[in-house]
Amino acid sequence: MxxxxxxxxxxxxxxxxxxxxxxxxxxxxxxxxxxxxxxxxxxxxxxxxxxxxxxxxxxxxxxxxxxxxxxxxxxxxxxxxxxxxxxxxxxxxxxxxxxxxxxxxxxxxxxxxxxxxxxxxxxxxxxxxxxxxxxxxxxxxxxxxxxxxxxxxxxxxxxxxxxxxxxxxxxxxxxxxxxxxxxxxxxxxxxxxxxxxxxxxxxxxxxxxxxSGPTKSLALIRHGLRDSLDMTLTEALMVERRNQMQAGRSADFGEGVTAFLQKRKAVFTGK
Missing domain, CATH: 3.90.226.10 (2-enoyl-CoA Hydratase; Chain A, domain 1)
Structure with a gap:
């Protein structure tokens, strides 16, 4: 277009x-x-x-x-x-x-x-x-x-x-x-x-x-925060648990932990 x-x-x-x-x-x-x-x-x-x-x-x-x-x-x-x-x-x-x-x-x-x-x-x-x-x-x-x-x-x-x-x-x-x-x-x-x-x-x-940040985690943050505005605490905790599972499976999480242990700046790829 x-x-x-x-x-x-x-x-x-x-x-x-x-x-x-x-x-x-x-x-x-x-x-x-x-x-x-x-x-x-x-x-x-x-x-x-x-x-x-x-x-x-x-x-x-x-x-x-x-x-x-x-x-x-x-x-x-x-x-x-x-x-x-x-x-x-x-x-x-x-x-x-x-x-x-x-x-x-x-x-x-x-x-x-x-x-x-x-x-x-x-x-x-x-x-x-x-x-x-x-x-x-x-x-x-x-x-x-x-x-x-x-x-x-x-x-x-x-x-x-x-x-x-x-x-x-x-x-x-x-x-x-x-x-x-x-x-x-x-x-x-x-x-x-x-x-x-x-x-x-x-x-x-x-x-x-x-x-330059962890794109998948940022997406989960933006969606989780807005969704939580209409949830009970228990519902929000369940969403956080589900989102943390997804974030923890990302390559960026692995890179973030490795960079922390190696005392260097993480290089995130959005994957």
């Missing part, structure tokens, strides 16, 4: 997906989402990337659905108009926005997001879906749905209470106010805030470190 709305490249085990519609603050319609899904599937299926890093071009990470381009109702990306009759703002969630989020969660490699400027609406969800979220100081997070008479979607009602707590998540959703990067850090929503000029260098350094 030739990409029109994103930039995708891979080097040294790090795949970088950049939403590239700066003139629209990287707003999303089905054409953009289709390209993002294609790129994420490449990371999943080709097996050469050991981490995915996502960011946006210009002054925004992603401003959410492209309302002018029909993004909230299923248009855009080649469709000239919305379907006749009452719009179904939930349909495009089912066909495009939600499948992308689920693919990001299911990736067998770590997922890092670098937040430059606005992360609003669906863009807020994709930003916070990262295993490690790094934001520039000018970044902000916005649940804008109430401002246009819609409800939070693309996993917002699942993600935000788990990251910021119910009270803060509910205020974000009902008041529709911008949450600056420093506040998001204080609330435990993100990992780190850095100067805007240092954002990509910092995020890439994290991605490179992850790419």
């Amino acid at each position: 030739a990409y029109e709305h994103i930039i995708f490249d891979e080097a040294d085990g790090v795949a970088v997906l950049t939403i590239n519609r700066p003139e629209r603050m990287n707003a999303l319609h089905i054409g953009v989402i289709a390209e993002m899904i294609h790129a994420v599937d490449r990371v999943r299926d080709e097996g050469t990337a050991r981490v995915l890093l996502m960011t946006g071009t210009g002054r925004a990470f992603c401003s959410g659905a492209d309302l002018a381009g029909g993004g909230a109702g299923g248009g855009g990306g080649g469709e000239s108009k919305l379907p006749a009759g009452p719009p179904d703002a939930g349909k495009v969630l089912e066909t495009h926005f939600n499948p992308l989020l689920e693919r990001l969660f299911a990736l067998p490699v770590p997922f890092v997001t670098a937040i430059n400027g606005a992360a609003a609406g669906a863009g807020c969800s994709y930003a916070l879906a990262g295993d490690i979220v790094v934001a520039g100081r000018s970044a902000y997070f916005l649940q804008a749905f109430v401002n246009i008479g819609l409800v939070p979607d693309v996993g917002s009602t699942w993600l935000l209470p788990r990251l910021a707590g119910k009270a803060r998540a509910q205020a974000m959703m009902m008041l529709g106010e911008k949450i600056p990067a420093e506040t998001a850090l204080d609330w435990g929503m993100i990992y780190k805030v850095v100067d805007d000029a240092d954002l990509m260098d910092e995020a890439r350094a994290i991605a490179v470190k992850l790419a």
Whole structure:
């Protein structure tokens, strides 16, 4: 697929997906989402990337659905108009926005997001879906749905209470106010805030470190941690036991133990 709305490249085990519609603050319609899904599937299926890093071009990470381009109702990306009759703002969630989020969660490699400027609406969800979220100081997070008479979607009602707590998540959703990067850090929503000029260098350094790590163990960590949020302690212990069995059978575990005993740095291969 030739990409029109994103930039995708891979080097040294790090795949970088950049939403590239700066003139629209990287707003999303089905054409953009289709390209993002294609790129994420490449990371999943080709097996050469050991981490995915996502960011946006210009002054925004992603401003959410492209309302002018029909993004909230299923248009855009080649469709000239919305379907006749009452719009179904939930349909495009089912066909495009939600499948992308689920693919990001299911990736067998770590997922890092670098937040430059606005992360609003669906863009807020994709930003916070990262295993490690790094934001520039000018970044902000916005649940804008109430401002246009819609409800939070693309996993917002699942993600935000788990990251910021119910009270803060509910205020974000009902008041529709911008949450600056420093506040998001204080609330435990993100990992780190850095100067805007240092954002990509910092995020890439994290991605490179992850790419040199034990990929199978990292995948088990990302999946096990998120799964445990909806489990009892006993269920979580069972998952940890199963995951430890899988990690213990990896070549990286053998290398890690050998390197520890030999007092040298481990060289992980992701196997």
